[in-house]
Amino acid sequence: MKFVEHTGQETVIKLENVSKIYKGEHMALRDATVEIEKGEFVFLVGPSGSGKSTFLRLLNREETAEKGKIYVAGKDIAALPGYKVPYLRRNIGSVFQDFKLLPNKTVAENVAFALEAIGRPKSVIREAVPQILELVGLGRKEGSMPNELSGGEQQRVSIARAFVNRPLILLADEPTGNLDPATSVGIMKLLDRINRTGTTVVMATHDRGIVDTMRRRVIELDRGSVVRDQARGVYE
Amino acid sequence: MAVRLDYVLKETGSNLVRNLTLTLASLLTVAIALAFVAVSFLIGTGINQSFLGLRSDVQMFVYMNPGATADQIDSVNKSLESNPQVESVKFLDKEKTYAEFKRLFADQPDFVESINPEELPQSFRVKPTSTDADVVSAVGTEFENMTGVYRVEYAEEYARQVQKSLSTLNSWVRLFGVALIFVSVLLIFNTIRTAVFARRREIEVMRLVGASNWFIRLPFMTEGMVQGLLGALAAAGLTWGFDALWKRNFVNQVSFELLNQIKWTGGDLWKAIIMILVVGAVTGAVGSGIAVGRYLRV
Numbered sequence: 001m002k003f004v005e006h007t008g009q010e011t012v013i014k015l016e017n018v019s020k021i022y023k024g025e026h027m028a029l030r031d032a033t034v035e036i037e038k039g040e041f042v043f044l045v046g047p048s049g050s051g052k053s054t055f056l057r058l059l060n061r062e063e064t065a066e067k068g069k070i071y072v073a074g075k076d077i078a079a080l081p082g083y084k085v086p087y088l089r090r091n092i093g094s095v096f097q098d099f100k101l102l103p104n105k106t107v108a109e110n111v112a113f114a115l116e117a118i119g120r121p122k123s124v125i126r127e128a129v130p131q132i133l134e135l136v137g138l139g140r141k142e143g144s145m146p147n148e149l150s151g152g153e154q155q156r157v158s159i160a161r162a163f164v165n166r167p168l169i170l171l172a173d174e175p176t177g178n179l180d181p182a183t184s185v186g187i188m189k190l191l192d193r194i195n196r197t198g199t200t201v202v203m204a205t206h207d208r209g210i211v212d213t214m215r216r217r218v219i220e221l222d223r224g225s226v227v228r229d230q231a232r233g234v235y236e
Numbered sequence: 237m238a239v240r241l242d243y244v245l246k247e248t249g250s251n252l253v254r255n256l257t258l259t260l261a262s263l264l265t266v267a268i269a270l271a272f273v274a275v276s277f278l279i280g281t282g283i284n285q286s287f288l289g290l291r292s293d294v295q296m297f298v299y300m301n302p303g304a305t306a307d308q309i310d311s312v313n314k315s316l317e318s319n320p321q322v323e324s325v326k327f328l329d330k331e332k333t334y335a336e337f338k339r340l341f342a343d344q345p346d347f348v349e350s351i352n353p354e355e356l357p358q359s360f361r362v363k364p365t366s367t368d369a370d371v372v373s374a375v376g377t378e379f380e381n382m383t384g385v386y387r388v389e390y391a392e393e394y395a396r397q398v399q400k401s402l403s404t405l406n407s408w409v410r411l412f413g414v415a416l417i418f419v420s421v422l423l424i425f426n427t428i429r430t431a432v433f434a435r436r437r438e439i440e441v442m443r444l445v446g447a448s449n450w451f452i453r454l455p456f457m458t459e460g461m462v463q464g465l466l467g468a469l470a471a472a473g474l475t476w477g478f479d480a481l482w483k484r485n486f487v488n489q490v491s492f493e494l495l496n497q498i499k500w501t502g503g504d505l506w507k508a509i510i511m512i513l514v515v516g517a518v519t520g521a522v523g524s525g526i527a528v529g530r531y532l533r534v
Contacts, residue, residue: 090446102438117447
């Protein structure tokens, strides 16, 4: 599958009246309609259980919606056959609160793993891994094991892994949820830097300070419904 | 997108080594189960062959009256020879019968002395074409009523019993073999499921970065195949040892009346070994493919 890149502003994510119902009763997302353009930085805010994670999981087809249409880079992702879903995910980097690093691999191996897994040749991997580790500020830690790193450093590894393939979109689910405020600032600077390369960033967060400082687009969810969508918004 | 071979080999190797105790434990159990499969196959084959040997011995005896005339004997002989159910006929005249009689009762010379060869009935030893006990007894009844015939004796009861118990034994052995194949499949499957479960985070990450399902599956499948094959190889060793022991202790040893009849060829041994190698490799690969499948649902 090819993701066509145009110049200028272009919609990369589009939700049309999307509803997600778990186990036939709980509505995790209710008739959501959202458009996100290429290069945007979007905060998803709202209380726990408001549907932020579901929103993100729908975008890389970890989940499928019961109602409505979801387009990523112009493609209706519900129409993708199962064998093409991996190709969708190659265009979407994911970062999580718990990092999801492999504990028995070094920093460099964790990042390289993302390229190996999509069949990139060794020569590319040898070049790309040190480069991306330099970018996230871990140039000297490539041989360390994840448990030898601080939380902030681990999150940098996970961002490096998500971004090493230069995806179109970066999804971050509470990336600073386990980090202290000072460390969180560093992570947000990194995400901002990645956003400036043209990568669309969608980040679910509870962190009022971060949202209020960055003044980016804010989409607020409440019990599955989009209750606010504000450019250069604040947490509340 | 081609899956790189060196990646698959590296992953397979490191996973087998990483879970060494688990790998060894499952190898042993698989080996023992598959060895039992092969052994039950060999014994089943052996029983089948001994069964055939016994069945070809099923004979029928048509005893003539001691005073039967030559004409009567001749007529019985003719109808026996023309009967389509009869394969061969051998006539035992008075001298031959007496010789046989002397051989059978060699340990009772007094009894032999007391018998006059003239009093012994002449008989036909009949080998029916069919080995089915029902057919044999039908043929026997046909000749029972001919003039000059004293009585017909056949190995009917004996044949029936042997046939019945051997086919029962054979189907038990077969059932046992099938059950053991099933058990080995479950064992391999379970081991791999444990290995897959231990690596579910890795699978999750692979899925997140967009690895194709085959890319995720292949190292597990080769791992399963290698495990199944190694288990089967160990089982082949055990089977070979069993074969040697059996041949040395039972085959053609007069002291074991029934066991010495149960034997198989080298070809049967190879068949059994190839069978368990295939079962091991296929269930290993397919089993792990299925076990991983649970984590691949998109």
